Amino acid sequence: MWWARTSLRTKLFLSYLAVVLIVVVTVFIVMSVFAPDFFGASMHSMMSGSGGAGMGGMGGHENGNSDVVSTNLDAAFRQAVTQGLLLSASLATVAALALSFIVARQIANPVRRMLTATRRIGSGHYAERVSVPPANAGDDLGQLAASFNDMASALEKTERRRVELIGDVAHELRTPIATLTGYLEGLLDGVVEPSPETWARLHTESSRLRRIVDDLQELSRAEARQIPIRAARVPPAAIINVACDRVAAEYAEKGLELRIAALTGLPDVMADQDRAAQALTNLLTNALRYTPAPGSVDVSVAREGDMLAFRVRDTGVGIAPENLPRVFERFYRVEKSRARALGGSGIGLTITKALVEAMHGSIRAESAGLGRGSVFTFTLPIAN
Numbered sequence: 001m002w003w004a005r006t007s008l009r010t011k012l013f014l015s016y017l018a019v020v021l022i023v024v025v026t027v028f029i030v031m032s033v034f035a036p037d038f039f040g041a042s043m044h045s046m047m048s049g050s051g052g053a054g055m056g057g058m059g060g061h062e063n064g065n066s067d068v069v070s071t072n073l074d075a076a077f078r079q080a081v082t083q084g085l086l087l088s089a090s091l092a093t094v095a096a097l098a099l100s101f102i103v104a105r106q107i108a109n110p111v112r113r114m115l116t117a118t119r120r121i122g123s124g125h126y127a128e129r130v131s132v133p134p135a136n137a138g139d140d141l142g143q144l145a146a147s148f149n150d151m152a153s154a155l156e157k158t159e160r161r162r163v164e165l166i167g168d169v170a171h172e173l174r175t176p177i178a179t180l181t182g183y184l185e186g187l188l189d190g191v192v193e194p195s196p197e198t199w200a201r202l203h204t205e206s207s208r209l210r211r212i213v214d215d216l217q218e219l220s221r222a223e224a225r226q227i228p229i230r231a232a233r234v235p236p237a238a239i240i241n242v243a244c245d246r247v248a249a250e251y252a253e254k255g256l257e258l259r260i261a262a263l264t265g266l267p268d269v270m271a272d273q274d275r276a277a278q279a280l281t282n283l284l285t286n287a288l289r290y291t292p293a294p295g296s297v298d299v300s301v302a303r304e305g306d307m308l309a310f311r312v313r314d315t316g317v318g319i320a321p322e323n324l325p326r327v328f329e330r331f332y333r334v335e336k337s338r339a340r341a342l343g344g345s346g347i348g349l350t351i352t353k354a355l356v357e358a359m360h361g362s363i364r365a366e367s368a369g370l371g372r373g374s375v376f377t378f379t380l381p382i383a384n
């Protein structure tokens with residue numbers, strides 16, 4: 001219906017116009033229907049009150065009589081107009097009040113519902129939503145209600161993620177702590193040999209604990225957008241060389257080939273070199289983790305409009321299509337046990353995404369399917 005699609009401003013304007021019209025029409029109708037009767041009745045009562053002096057009378061009385069008639073006419077007219085106006089004003093007021101009440105209710109009701117919903121959300125009921133009345137579906141109040149509901153959904157999601165985060169953090173910390181406690185108790189009871197392997201195991205677990213805590217700290221800074229970015233002109237080769245140097249030894253140790261495509265003729269990017277190298281290192285570490293030997297990882301850079309795309313392609317385990325969109329979520333691991341065994345906490349890609357986005361770039365993951373390798377690409381703006 002057109003009314004539902006009309007903006008609030010037009011609705012208010014039309015309502016005022018309708019109120020004015022109702023007043024005018026009521027006054028007009030009452031005056032034209034009742035005023036003549038009022039006039040007639042007034043005349044009648046006046047004529048009979050002045051003993052028939054109005055129209056009758058003779059000779060020398062004529063002047064006096066016409067004065068009386070004129071006075072009576074004047075009084076009757078005033079009385080009729082006053083009565084007509086009183087009646088029409090009363091009826092117009094009732095009609096205008098009724099219309100104003102309907103319009104006011106249409107505006108006030110959704111606002112009141114939103115007020116109640118805001119209070120409920122404020123007190124922690126994040127599932128609260130406001131329903132949009134059909135008459136307001138397309139106007140500003142309807143849009144306000146829709147944005148309110150969007151905001152409520154976002155808040156609910158954030159709250160759910162906060163609760164999940166606490167659970168996930170507790171879960172992540174529990175495993176290394178349980179292992180450490182088990183070994184230490186075994187050592188105390190003399191059940192576990194204080195051998196170099198035991199110390200190595202203890203060291204591994206405490207390192208994992210430290211890494212989780214470091215990752216969490218980085219994640220919280222990234223999500224609070226508190227990672228300082230010092231953007232400057234950086235040649236892509238500088239980013240790639242730093243990152244590849246960091247992982248080269250581990251690649252060699254695992255027997256994976258790390259290949260870098262030719263980097264000539266590429267423009268500089270506007271980025272923080274350390275942060276960009278950190279993002280690329282994270283992708284290279286993942287490629288190393290999820291690619292069994294013998295295999296290879298290719299690093300390449302290509303222009304994509306006004307961005308430069310850094311691509312890491314591996315021949316590893318790949319990612320099933322249904323899991324692809326989720327790999328950037330925090331604590332998401334496709335195969336929890338394997339990722340954990342490989343030292344993954346499921347935070348790396350979340351941090352990488354935050355880093356890249358802080359430098360006004362974007363990141364995406366592609367894979368032809370399980371066992372068919374993965375491609376991770378992030379973009380950074382070209383410096384002009």
Ligand code: ADP
Pocket residue numbers: 286287289290314316317318319327328332333334335339340343344345346347348349350373374
């Ligand atoms: P993790 O620390 O567990 O590696 P990430 O956030 O870096 O956490 O990655 C999330 C998940 O995405 C991993 O657990 C893994 O399942 C998947 N993943 C990431 N990189 C790759 C890759 N190169 N090949 C296959 N799967 C990957």
